[in-house]
Amino acid sequence: MPCQKRCGSQWWHGKVKDCGYRITAGREAIIDTLAATHDHLSAEDVYSRIHARFPNVGLTTIYRTLDMLAQAGLVSRFDFGDGKSRYELTQGPKGEHHHHHLVCTECKRVIDYTDFIDDELELLRRTEKGLSQKYNFRIDNHMIQFYGVCKDCLRDQP
Amino acid sequence: MPCQKRCGSQWWHGKVKDCGYRITAGREAIIDTLAATHDHLSAEDVYSRIHARFPNVGLTTIYRTLDMLAQAGLVSRFDFGDGKSRYELTQGPKGEHHHHHLVCTECKRVIDYTDFIDDELELLRRTEKGLSQKYNFRIDNHMIQFYGVCKDCLRDQP
DNA sequence: TCCTTAATGGAAACAGTTTCCAATAATAAC
DNA sequence: GTTATTATTGGAAACTGTTTCCATTAAGGA
Structure with missing residues (x-):
């Protein structure tokens, strides 16, 4: 094509x-x-x-x-x-905000959140620095996810 | 059996x-x-x-x-x-330390680390609390992973 | 010890992903 | 613009980790 x-x-x-x-x-x-x-x-x-x-x-x-x-x-x-x-x-094209994920283990819904993201990124940067020095590891990326049960699934099966 | x-x-x-x-x-x-x-x-x-x-x-x-x-x-x-x-x-049976993972995207080796884990857990607890309130989400678990290239793979292909 | 019901193994089905290969199209060279 | 080179392509088939199915077996309460 x-x-x-x-x-x-x-x-x-x-x-x-x-x-x-x-x-x-x-x-x-x-x-x-x-x-x-x-x-x-x-x-x-x-x-x-x-x-x-x-x-x-x-x-x-x-x-x-x-x-x-x-x-x-x-x-x-x-x-x-x-x-x-x-x-x-x-x-994205406009450099959208970095976010992390909240995953519902029941319905598999995923919520993107940016709350607390600055604190998280700050800590991650420190950790990355420390880890890459200690283990001689080049860190390219990270991933944070929280798992649990979302509002709707909590209501359906309390 | x-x-x-x-x-x-x-x-x-x-x-x-x-x-x-x-x-x-x-x-x-x-x-x-x-x-x-x-x-x-x-x-x-x-x-x-x-x-x-x-x-x-x-x-x-x-x-x-x-x-x-x-x-x-x-x-x-x-x-x-x-x-x-x-x-x-x-x-484990003796309640070993919680750890997070450092994953080499080349050789797939995984390093468990416990450095900085206290700071991480502390921040995670705060974040969990904030997120679960804001989204009415019951958080059961979390996962942090860093991705990059390990010492050995860095040496092999600089 | 018996009885109910969860747990089991093996074969087959399944689903997401990768491989293979001949045909095609993007770029470099002219 | 034209040609040559080489990456990219679509589709079929292969692959691989995981799940389902079902008749058989065993765990644990009565």
Whole structure:
């Protein structure tokens, strides 16, 4: 499939090219899809959202591209315990706020929160520094998740 | 398979019985296996370690039991990004120290660390309190992981 | 000791993901 | 703009960790 958007100068093109990857219509569509939502999409989710407009982008490409974007750091992969990987843009075009996750182990709902995030990030930075020195480990990323039962599920089964 | 250990009064029996589960030789073997290591075992790992002594404990039972023990809170399930769930005792017979994980994205090695853990736990407690109030969410658990590249992998490919 | 019911193992099904390969399209070189 | 090179692609098939199914067995209360 030819790249129909003329592959101009989107915010993310630089990063992808810097990593030696090409800009294609499929990749364009996948990033657009992730940028257009706050949901935590699975590969299948991305596929079905793209399929309407681009019927000829295959699921294999979705998997490959999400993987590549995760390598490049543009996309973050999460596991919320429902058996499939979930993806979100690490940082959107406008540099949205970093957030962490609150996962309901009953209904699998995920709440993004940014409360306390500054304290958390501050502590994480200190910890990262200490750990990377002690273990000679280059730390690229972190992940904080809280697990529990959400409001609705608490009501349904007290 | 009959329970050969006379199913006495192991440290974990209470919790399992309280949840309405029975004590069986398979469960005994699985907990023993987890208690005997600091590794992060997959279901298959547990299976192969048990199989020598108990050839008639099936893989299905391993999965079922690990799941049940996770429900009961005796075992914690982790995902380190290699496609399989990994398990460890939430707390051993002697109440070992809580720890967090440092995951190498190259070789998948996992380092348990307890440095800074007190600061982390302190912050987590505060955050948990704030979040559970704000979102009416009952928080049962948390998970912190750092991702990066370990000493050995850094040396191999600088 | 008997009885009820949870737990079990093995085979088969399942689901998410990866691999394979020939065809196609993005970019570099001209 | 044209051509050459090489990464990317879609679809089918393979793969792998996990779950389901069901007839059999054993735990634990009566």
